[in-house]
Amino acid sequence: MSSIKISALLGAVTLLAKANAHGIxxxxxxxxxxxxxxxHYSTEPSAxxxxxxxxxGFASSLTDENIICxxxxxxxxxxxxxxxxxxIELQWTAWPESHKGPMLDYLAPCGDDCTTVDKTELQFTKIDEAGLVDATxxxxxxxxxxxxxxxxxxVTTIPDSIAPGKYVLRxxxxxxxAAGDSNGAQAYPQCINLExxxxxxxxxxxxxxGTELYTLTDPGILVNIYYPILTSxxxxxxxxxxxxxSGTQPSASAPASGSGSGSNSTSTAAFSRSSSAFGSAPPSSSATSASASSAVSATTSVAVTARPTTGNAVVSSTTSGAAVTATAGGRKFVCYEEL
Incomplete structure (x- = not known):
């Protein structure tokens, strides 16, 4: 039918992502x-x-071992x-704007083998942080x-003073x-083995x-970010x-360089017709640049902004057609409508 159904379907997917309201x-x-x-679904080896x-969802506690990783x-x-x-570029899945808060990075040495380390014995040093960037x-x-x-x-940078070895990046x-209520702050820690x-x-x-990083009454944990308006x-x-x-991030439109920053580029690709169902396939571990199919019918095209490596895409506009699909960085995105 028309682009209305395609737009409605994409809108529903967006709403579902927002309702899920979390990420990894x-x-x-x-x-x-x-x-x-x-x-949490893959059985493939991973760092x-x-x-x-x-x-x-978030870690079940800020003070027991679940806060570690x-x-x-x-x-x-x-x-x-x-x-x-x-x-290091750490690529999150969809994240809701309502879940505002700081970004933090820690390193902990794990001896000769991070794959068998006892997480409760890891001792973390903070290497990066950013909180309220613009209060005005x-x-x-x-x-x-x-x-x-x-x-x-x-984007975080491993300090150049760090000695060679194996570490856990937290x-x-x-x-x-919801941090204005006791135990309302929601932590989303992720751990990655580094060499x-x-x-x-x-x-x-x-x-x-890890179990001693925070307390429930820390000023940055128990805080109302809405009222009174924060100045710091x-x-x-x-x-x-x-x-x-300090965790200064590059602008998506003007990539930065130097300590604590990285580059971010996007590519615009056109969707081509397909009869497949809406879905995605995991990116290839060898993907290093965004690419997308450009076989486009005269009546069906959708602009896509694709991440340079994984190919995560954001649909920015749609027009009519029975189905649209694109691949970027080895990942496939398809949307179809009932005729």
Missing amino acids: VSGILVEGKYYPGQS GWKADNGDN HNSAVPGTQYVTVAAGSS SSPQVWASDEMISNNNTW HETIALH VTGSGTNSLSSGTL YEIPGPAVMAGGG
């Missing part, structure tokens, strides 16, 4: 190489820790290789907003929309146990290590 780190990009992130968060988390079986001083704008801008605007991607956002290379000498011999925000957890970053 589905992919990691380091120096042009893509690594799969956390997937991302598996956790009992199939609902994409999420609920019932178990170590990843592989490693992401990264040179000290290099940036309306609405206020939080670090989570920057992650969303940067194509649902957060990446996290804390949603504060750091380079010539640094800081082995992070001391840190903070105290980011929870220990201080950032010397040589760590």
Whole structure:
């Protein structure tokens, strides 16, 4: 039929994503190489820790072992290789604007083997943080907003002082929309095994146990972000290590460079007709650049903004046609309507 049905279907999908209202780190990009992130459904080997968060929900507690790497988390079986001083792009699935809060990154050495480490013994050092980015704008801008605007991607840099070795990266956002109530803050920690290379000498011999990072009464945990209007925000957890970053993110429209930043590019692709059902296939681990099918009928086209590696796409406009589909970075996106 007309584009109305296609638009309605896409709108319903968007609403479902918002209703789900949570996310995970589905992919990691380091120096042009893509690594799969956390997937509670996949049985494939991954550097991302598996956790009992199939609902994409938050950690059940801020003070027990589930806060370390999420609920019932178990170590990843592989490693992401990264040179000290290099940036890591952490690619989130859909994240709702209502879930505003800080973005934080920690490192913990895990000895000779992160795949068998006891998470309760990991001692974390904060390497990066960002909280209330702009208190004067309306609405206020939080670090989570920057992650969303940067194509649902957060960029952190491994300090160049970090000694070669194996570490667990603990990446996290804390949603504060309900934090005005006791135990209302919602933490979404994600853990990833890293093998750091380079010539640094800081082995992070001391840190903070994951269960001791926060208390329920920390100013950055128990806080009403709506009223009275905040003029500042105290980011929870220990201080950032010397040589760590502030979490400044590159602009999606004007990629930045330098410490604590990375680049983000988008490509616009056209959808082509298909009879497949709406869905997606996981990206290939070898995907390093966005590509999309360009076979387009004269009457059916949809603009797509695709992530440069995983091919996550956002439909920005539709026109008429029986079905539309596109692939980007090895991932397939299809939408169809009933004729």
